[in-house]
Amino acid sequence: xxxxxxxxxxxxxxxxxxxxxxxxxxxxxxxxxxxxxxxxxxxxxxxxxxxxxxxxxxxxxxxxxxxxxxxxxxxxxxxxxxxxxxxxxxxxxxxxxxxxxxxxxxxxxxxxxxxxxxxxxxxxxxxxxxxxxxxxxxxxxxxxxxxxxxxxxxxxxxxxxxxxxxxxxxxxxxxxxxxxxxxxxxxxxxxxxxxxxxxxxxxxxxxxxxxxxxxxxxxxxxxxxxxxxxxxxxxxxxxxxxxxxxxxxxxxxxxxxxxxxxxxxxxxxxxxxxxxxxxxxxxxxxxxxxxxxxxxxxxxxxxxxxxxxxxxxxxxxxxxxxxxxxxxxxxxxxxxxxxxxxxxxxxxxxxxxxxxxxxxxxxxxxxxxxxxxxxxxxxxxxxxxxxxxxxxxxxxxxxxxxxxxxxxxxxxxxxxxxxxxxxxxxxxxxxxxxxxxxxxxxxxxxxxxxxxxxxxxxxxxxxxxxxxxxxxxxxxxxxxxxxxxxxxxxxxxxxxxxxxxxxxxxxxxxxxxxxxxxxxxxxxxxxxxxxxxxxxxxxxxxxxxxxxxxxxxxxxxxx
Numbered sequence: 001x002x003x004x005x006x007x008x009x010x011x012x013x014x015x016x017x018x019x020x021x022x023x024x025x026x027x028x029x030x031x032x033x034x035x036x037x038x039x040x041x042x043x044x045x046x047x048x049x050x051x052x053x054x055x056x057x058x059x060x061x062x063x064x065x066x067x068x069x070x071x072x073x074x075x076x077x078x079x080x081x082x083x084x085x086x087x088x089x090x091x092x093x094x095x096x097x098x099x100x101x102x103x104x105x106x107x108x109x110x111x112x113x114x115x116x117x118x119x120x121x122x123x124x125x126x127x128x129x130x131x132x133x134x135x136x137x138x139x140x141x142x143x144x145x146x147x148x149x150x151x152x153x154x155x156x157x158x159x160x161x162x163x164x165x166x167x168x169x170x171x172x173x174x175x176x177x178x179x180x181x182x183x184x185x186x187x188x189x190x191x192x193x194x195x196x197x198x199x200x201x202x203x204x205x206x207x208x209x210x211x212x213x214x215x216x217x218x219x220x221x222x223x224x225x226x227x228x229x230x231x232x233x234x235x236x237x238x239x240x241x242x243x244x245x246x247x248x249x250x251x252x253x254x255x256x257x258x259x260x261x262x263x264x265x266x267x268x269x270x271x272x273x274x275x276x277x278x279x280x281x282x283x284x285x286x287x288x289x290x291x292x293x294x295x296x297x298x299x300x301x302x303x304x305x306x307x308x309x310x311x312x313x314x315x316x317x318x319x320x321x322x323x324x325x326x327x328x329x330x331x332x333x334x335x336x337x338x339x340x341x342x343x344x345x346x347x348x349x350x351x352x353x354x355x356x357x358x359x360x361x362x363x364x365x366x367x368x369x370x371x372x373x374x375x376x377x378x379x380x381x382x383x384x385x386x387x388x389x390x391x392x393x394x395x396x397x398x399x400x401x402x403x404x405x406x407x408x409x410x411x412x413x414x415x416x417x418x419x420x421x422x423x424x425x426x427x428x429x430x431x432x433x434x435x436x437x438x439x440x441x442x443x444x445x446x447x448x449x450x451x452x453x454x455x456x457x458x459x460x461x462x463x464x465x466x467x468x469x470x471x472x473x474x475x476x477x478x479x480x481x482x483x484x485x486x487x488x489x490x491x492x493x494x495x496x497x498x499x500x501x502x503x504x505x506x507x508x509x510x511x512x513x514x515x516x517x518x519x520x521x522x523x524x525x526x527x528x529x530x531x532x533x534x535x536x537x538x539x540x541x542x543x544x545x546x547x548x549x550x551x552x553x554x555x556x557x558x559x
Contacts, residue, residue, distance in 0.1 A: 036071065038068070039064070039067055039068050039071070040064075041057060041060050041061070041064065044060045044063070044064065044067065045060070047460075050458050050460075051460045051463065078433075078434070078437070084323070084431075085319070085320075085323070087323070087326055087355075087356070088326055088430070090326075090327075091356045091357050092313065092314075092326070092327035092328075092357060092504070093314065093357070093359075094312060094313055094314065094475065094503065094504035094505070094529050094530075095475050095476065095479055095503075095529060096529055096530070097314060097359060097504075097529070097530075098359055099351055099359045099360040099361070100360060100361055100362065103350075103360035103361050103362045103363075104362060104363075104364070105345075105346045105347075105349045105350060105362075105363040105364075106346060106363070106364050106365065107191070107342045107343050107345070107346035107363070107364075107365030108191070108365070109129075109130040109133055109134070109191045109339065109343055110130060110339065110367055111134075112130055112131045112133075112134035112135075114127065114131040114134055114135060115140065116135050116140035116141050117140075121149055122283075124141070124146075124149065125149060125150065125153055125283035125284075126283040126336070126552055127286075127336075128335070128336050128337050128339065128340050129191065129192070129195055129286055129287050129335060129336075129339075129340035129343050129344065130191070130337075130339050130340060130343065132146065132195055132286050133191040133192070133193075133195060133343070136183065136193065136194040136195065137183070137188060137191075137193075139183065139184075142176075142180050142194070143175075143176040143177075143179035143180045143183070143193075143194030143195075143196075143238060144173075144176045144177060144180050146176070146194065146195070146196055146238075146286070147172050147173060147175075147176035147196050147238055147240060148176075150196040150240050150284060150285055150286065151167065151169060151172065151196075151240055153282075153283060153284045154167060154198075154240060154241050154279070154284050154285075155167070157282055157284060157555060157558060158241070158279075158284065160260070160265075160558040160559065161259060161260045161262060161265070161269075161275075161278050161279070161282060161284075161558065162244060162254075162256055162257045162258060162259045162260060163243055163244050163259050163260075163269070163274065163275035163278040163279045163282075163284070164198075164241050164242075164243060164244065164275065164279070164284075165201045165209075165211055165213075165241075165242045165243065165244050165254075165256075165275070166201070166208055166209055166211075166241065166242040167240070167241050168205070168208055168239050168240060168241060168242065169240075171205075171207070171208075171239055172196065172238050172239060172240045175233070175238040175239065176194070176196075176238050179193055179194040179236050179238065180194070182236070189234075189235055189236035190235055190236065190347070191343045192232065192235040192236055192237040192343065192344065192347050193235065193236030193237075194236060194238065195236075195237050195238065195286040195287070196237075196238045196239075196240040196285055196286050197232065197237050197238065197239060197240065197285050197286055197287050197288060197289065198239070198240060198241040198242070198243045198275070198276060198279050198280075198284070198285040198287075198288040198289070199228075199229060199239060199241075199242055199243065199276075199288065199289045200242075200243055200245050200272075200273050200275065200276050200288070200289055200290045200291060201213060201242040201243060201244060201245055201275070202245055202249060202291060202321050202322035203226040203228060203229050203242075203289065203320060203321050204222035204224055204225060204226045204229070204320040204321075205222075205225055205226070205229055205239065205242065206222065206223055206224055206225050207221075208221065208242060209221050209242075210222055210242070210322075211242075211254075211255070212245070212247070212248055212249070212322050213244060213245040213246055213247045213248065213249070213254035213255065213272070214247040214248050214254070214255060214444055214447070215247075215255035215443070215444070215445055216435075216440055216441075216443050216444050218255060222320070224320065225320060226319060226320025226321050227317035227318075227319040227320055227352045227354060227355065227358075228289060228316060228317060228320070228321070228331050228348050229320065231317075231347055231348050231350075232289070232344075232347060232348065234347075235347040237347070240285060241279070241284075241285065243274075243275030243276050243278075243279050243285075243288060244256075244259045244274050244275030244278075245271065245272045245273060245274055245275060245276075246271035246272040246274060247444065247445075247446065247447045247449070248322070248324070248432070248444070248447065248449050249271075249272040249291065249293065249296060249322060249324050250271065250272055250447065250448070250449060251268075251270075251271040251272060251274075251447075252268040252269050252270055252271035252272070252274035252300070253268070253271075253446050253447075254274075255445070259271070259274035259275050259278050260278065260558075261278065261281075261303050261304055261520075262278055262281045262282040262304060262553035262555060262558075263281065263304065263305060263520065263553045265557055265558055267303075268303075269300050269303055269304050270299040270300040270302070270303035270304075271296060271299065271300055272291075272296040272300075273288075273290025273291060273292070273296050273297050273300050273301075273308075273334060274300050275288075276288035276289060276290040276300070276334045277290070277300035277301050277303065277304040277306055277308065277334050278300070278304055280304070280306045280334050280335060280336065281304040281305060281306045281553060282553060282555060283552070287333055287334065287335045287336075287340055287344055288333070288334045288335075289331065289332070289333060289334070289344075289348075290308065290331075290332060290333075290334050291318075291321060291322075291329060291330060291331050291332070292310045292329075292330050292332065292501065293324050293325050293328045293329050293330070293424070293501065294328070294424065294497070294498060294501050295493060295497050295501070297309070297310045297330075297332050297334060297509075298310060298493045298494070298497065298507055298509045298524065299493055300334075301334055301509045301511075301522070302492060302493050302509055302511075302520055302522045303520055304520070305511035305520050305522070305548070305551070305553075306334055306335065306336060306511065307334070307335050307336060307337050307338055307340070307341060307508070307509065307510050307511065307539070307543070307549060308332065308333070308334045308335075308341075308508070308509045309332045309333055309334075309335075309338075309341040309345060309506070309507075309508050309509075309532065309536070310330050310332045310501075310506060310507045310508075311330060311331070311332050311345060311349070311506050311532055312330075312361075312504055312505065312506045312527075312529050312530050312532065313327075313328070313330050313357070313504030314357045314358055314359045314504070315330075315345070315349050315358075315359070315361065315363075315506070315530070315532065316330070316331040316332065316345070316348045316349055316350075316358065317331070317350070317351075317352035317354065317355040317358040318330075318331060318355050318357070318358070319352055319354035319355040319358075320354075323431045324427070324428050324431060325423070325424050325427040325428055325431075326427050326430075326431070327357075327423065327427065327468075328423070328424060328427070328501055328502070330501075330504075331348065332345070333345060333348070336549060337540070337543055337549050338508060338510060338536045338537075338539035338540040338543050339365075339367060339536070339540050341508070341536055341539075342365040342367075342532075342533070342536045342540075343365070345363065345532060345536075346363055346365060349361075349363055361530040362530075363532060363533055364533055365533050365536065365537075366533065366537065367536075367537055367540055368537070369534065369537045369538065369541070370405070371401075371404040371405035371406045371541070372405040372406075374405075374406040374407065374486045374487075374538070375406070375407045375409065375484060375485050375486055376401055376406050376407070376408050376409075376485065376486060376487050376488065376489060376538070377408075377409055377410070377411035377482070377485040377487070377488035377489070378392040378395070378398060378408055378409070378410050378411065378488070378489050378490070379411060379412075379413065379488055379489070379490040379494065379495055379496060380392060380410045380411070380412055381412070381495060382412075383412070385410060385412075386410050386411075386412045389409075389410050391410075392408065392410045395491065397489060397512065397523050397542060397546070398489070400542055400545045400546060401489070401538075401542060403545070404541055404542075404545065406538075408489075409485075411481070411482075411483075411485065411488060412481075413478060413481045413482075413496055413499065414477055414478075414481060416474050416498065416499045416502065417470050417473075417474060419463075419467060419470065420467045420470060420471055420474075420502065421467075422456075422459045422463055422464050422467050423464065423467050423468060423471065423502070425452060425455060425456045425459060426456050426459050426464045428449075428452065428453065428456065429452070429453045429454075429455070429456020429457065429459075430456070432449070432453050433453075435453070436450070436453040436454060436457075441453055441454075471502055474499070474502065474503070475502075475503045475504075478499065478500075478503050478505075479503075479529075482528065485528075486527075486528065486531075486534060486538070487525050487526060487527050487528070487534065487535055487538055488525070488526040489523055489524065489525050489526075490523070490524045490526070491521075491522075491523060491524075492521070492522055492523075492524065493509060493522070493524055494507065494509075494524035494526065496526065500526055504529065505526055505527065505528070505529060506526070506527040506529070506530075506531070506532050506535055507524055507525065507526050507527070508524070508525045508527065508532075508535050508536060508539045509522050509523070509524050509525075510522060510523055510525070510539050510542065510543045510546075510548075510549065511548045511549055511551075512546055512548055513546070513548045513551075523542070525538055525539050525542075
């Protein structure tokens with residue numbers, strides 16, 4: 001990392017002892033404290049104004065001494081050797097969360113009719129994980145051949161789309177040779193064995209840079225692998241590239257430019273999992289991994305017309321991924337179809353001693369459902385639409401679900417209370433606290449983050465915790481509003497995107513052709529907590545009914 005929180009053993013002991021004694025640490029003792037102007041009553045009044053409260057001068061005088069002393073404590077905490085990956089001593093758990101004993105993650109791909117005989121490389125590059133897995137398992141195609149195919153495509157189109165940060169060629173070729181040897185000897189690990197993938201460049205991968213999309217971290221590296229990377233390696237998947245992301249996980253602009261949408265290179269791919277969606281859409285990887293805090297999987301999946309799954313919060317470990325919002329960050333797959341997402345999720349999911357929020361919950365992928373037993377909601381925004389289903393019935397996806405046997409009913413979710421924004425603001429400000437205080441944030445280009453990180457300093461701690469309490473109430477209300485529904489569908493990225501990111505619910509986005517203007521169209525399915533298996537089965541059936549996921553972008557437009 002570029003900032004240093006280290007403290008000598010002597011200074012650490014001195015500061016700890018003085019802190020326990022309630023004393024302030026003299027600046028001359030360790031140089032920890034800067035000479036700041038004395039805090040007065042007018043300063044307290046200014047803070048009260050920010051918080052929207054008011055005390056009397058007598059009340060202010062009572063706390064003035066404690067407020068002055070507290071600044072020494074802030075400096076002592078700032079001087080501690082707190083690594084970036086150290087999380088707050090609080091764990092967010094969606095309602096009904098926590099690990100369950102004997103939880104297993106299983107997903108077997110459906111039978112594939114695909115044959116490699118006579119297939120050209122272009123067609124093979126766009127095959128689903130299920131089909132690629134079939135070809136590898138039956139030894140019609142070797143992991144080495146697949147890896148060379150995707151490496152060649154990454155070199156041909158990666159710079160044109162600005163979706164590749166780092167090719168991991170040496171690692172990929174070594175993994176491909178190992179996979180080929182294991183499979184030839186009869187040691188087949190499962191459906192991801194020998195399948196090349198790309199990872200958003202916020203996951204730590206030993207031996208390669210992890211840039212977070214930001215010019216200030218362009219040469220950053222870690223000496224360990226993120227848990228999700230480890231799990232995919234254990235499943236036999238082959239990492240071919242680290243893919244672009246918006247700077248510090250916002251948007252599609254990174255330090256080399258804007259990642260492009262393969263369907264329309266004149267526009268960006270959206271973000272922040274920009275490269276993961278673009279590379280998957282362009283057939284540059286078998287699948288990709290992204291993250292979402294507020295739309296960073298669903299938005300680029302919509303723009304690039306691929307299938308993206310944001311799992312339930314805690315379903316997949318966040319260890320080794322750049323932290324943005326501790327209680328909102330989620331890791332998920334971006335693939336060509338829903339079944340692929342199931343196969344990848346089964347390999348990634350599960351608890352992790354390095355991430356206390358990661359849980360063991362059952363996941364058993366079964367693509368066949370009895371739709372006659374399913375009740376699916378359709379998000380509407382007004383009371384009139386709730387009692388008059390004409391708007392709902394006008395959506396062709398509703399008719400498709402009904403033709404499969406599902407009952408579809410309009411549902412309206414109460415709005416989220418105003419004032420919960422501080423959660424994301426404060427948590428991201430905390431994650432990048434040292435980066436902001438040291439002034440390095442000023443070197444971050446083409447990003448609104450500096451303003452947001454500074455704004456976080458003006459949110460009172462009490463208001464942050466009150467927002468978290470309000471969040472808990474909203475989570476309960478959201479679950480009550482869902483009632484007995486198995487899932488809820490919405491056009492596009494869904495009108496409840498912020499709400500479901502706060503509640504931790506899973507969301508699947510599938511491509512649904514184009515709008516009348518030629519823009520990308522999609523449908524979102526919101527699932528019940530920890531029921532991604534059912535969500536993905538609904539998505540697979542709807543996706544195959546619609547057929548839009550078979551379409552490919554014309555890469556000749558890239559020049």
